[in-house]
Amino acid sequence: MLKLVLPKGSLERATLELFEAADLPVHRSSSVDYQANIDDPRIDSVRILRPQEIPTYVSEGLFDLGITGRDWVEETGSVVESLGELKYSKNTGNPIRMVVAVAGDSPAESVKDLPNGVRVQTEYLESTRRFFEQNGVDANVRLSYGATEAKIPDIADCVVEITETGRALRAAGLKVIDTILTSYTEVVANPVSFADPEKQKAMKQVMTLLNGVLDARGRVLLKLNVSEQKKAAVLAVLPSMKSPTVSPLSDGGFAVESVVEKRTINLVIPALREAGATDLLELPISKIVP
Known part of the structure; x- marks a missing residue:
C-alpha cells in the first residue's frame, strides 16, 4: 500500500533502530543496499535515500511517506503533509x-x-x-x-x-x-496519498507505533506492593505519567504500578522503600500508546 523512503547517512542508524523497536524491522541484503522491505501489509516498498532528496520525491508522489528533517523541507520548499515530528536525531533526542x-x-x-x-x-x-x-x-x-x-x-x-x-x-x-x-526529524506524506482514506489510516497506524517507541524511551515501569497503612505515604513519593494503577491484593494491601522516568529512578526507589513499599520491580517498556 505505502511506498516508504527512509534517510541514508547520519540519520540512517537511528531510524533503522526506531523501526526495529516499533516491530517494523527493515530488511535489506546489505548495509549499502538502497532497496529494502518491511514485512508488513501496510508497506509495499522501502527505499533508503539521502534526506536532502526526500521532501522533493515525496512532494512529487514518487513515495507516499518519508522521513527527513524540517531543514530539508524548508530548503527545498516542498509541498508535503506533515504527520509530525519524531524527536530523535543522529546521537540524541535533541533537535x-x-x-x-x-x-x-x-x-x-x-x-x-x-x-x-x-x-x-x-x-x-x-x-x-x-x-x-x-x-x-x-x-x-x-x-x-x-x-x-x-x-x-x-x-x-x-x-x-x-x-x-x-x-x-x-x-x-x-x-x-x-x-x-x-529541526527535528519529521515524517512527511504526499498530499494526494494522505487524502486517500486507506493510505491515511495506514500512515497513522505506522505513526502510532513509531511514537509509541519514542514515548517509551527514557521511561520504565515500576511495580511494588504496599500495605493499607503505608499506601498514602508511598503514593506521595511515587511519580507517574497520569496516576498510578492501584489494585487490591488477595491477602491484603495493594499492588501499585507506575511509569517513571529512568533518570529519576535512583532517587525514587530508595524513597519508596523508606516510605514502606516492598517487592519493587523495575521493568523496561517497549512502547507507550496513550
Whole structure:
C-alpha cells in the first residue's frame, strides 16, 4: 500500500533502530543496499535515500511517506503533509539547529552585524539566502560540499551549518551568532496519498507505533506492593505519567504500578522503600500508546 523512503547517512542508524523497536524491522541484503522491505501489509516498498532528496520525491508522489528533517523541507520548499515530528536525531533526542557561525574572534554578535558582500559557505543555499535577505544583508552565498567549518577565514567569512551539540563548531574555533531554524526529524506524506482514506489510516497506524517507541524511551515501569497503612505515604513519593494503577491484593494491601522516568529512578526507589513499599520491580517498556 505505502511506498516508504527512509534517510541514508547520519540519520540512517537511528531510524533503522526506531523501526526495529516499533516491530517494523527493515530488511535489506546489505548495509549499502538502497532497496529494502518491511514485512508488513501496510508497506509495499522501502527505499533508503539521502534526506536532502526526500521532501522533493515525496512532494512529487514518487513515495507516499518519508522521513527527513524540517531543514530539508524548508530548503527545498516542498509541498508535503506533515504527520509530525519524531524527536530523535543522529546521537540524541535533541533537535538540530541550522546556525550562522563566524570566527571566534569576530566582533559580530548577530547576522545583522555582518557587512554586505560577506562570503558565506553552506549546503543550505536557499534557506541561507532567505535568512540574510530578511536581515538586510547582501551576502555572497556559495555551495559547500563538506568540511564547511574549515573554510573560515580564507575561503569564507561565515558559514551556515547544522549542529546538534555545537561541539564541532567550537573545536574549529567558531562561534554561533544566529539560529536560522530548529529541526527535528519529521515524517512527511504526499498530499494526494494522505487524502486517500486507506493510505491515511495506514500512515497513522505506522505513526502510532513509531511514537509509541519514542514515548517509551527514557521511561520504565515500576511495580511494588504496599500495605493499607503505608499506601498514602508511598503514593506521595511515587511519580507517574497520569496516576498510578492501584489494585487490591488477595491477602491484603495493594499492588501499585507506575511509569517513571529512568533518570529519576535512583532517587525514587530508595524513597519508596523508606516510605514502606516492598517487592519493587523495575521493568523496561517497549512502547507507550496513550
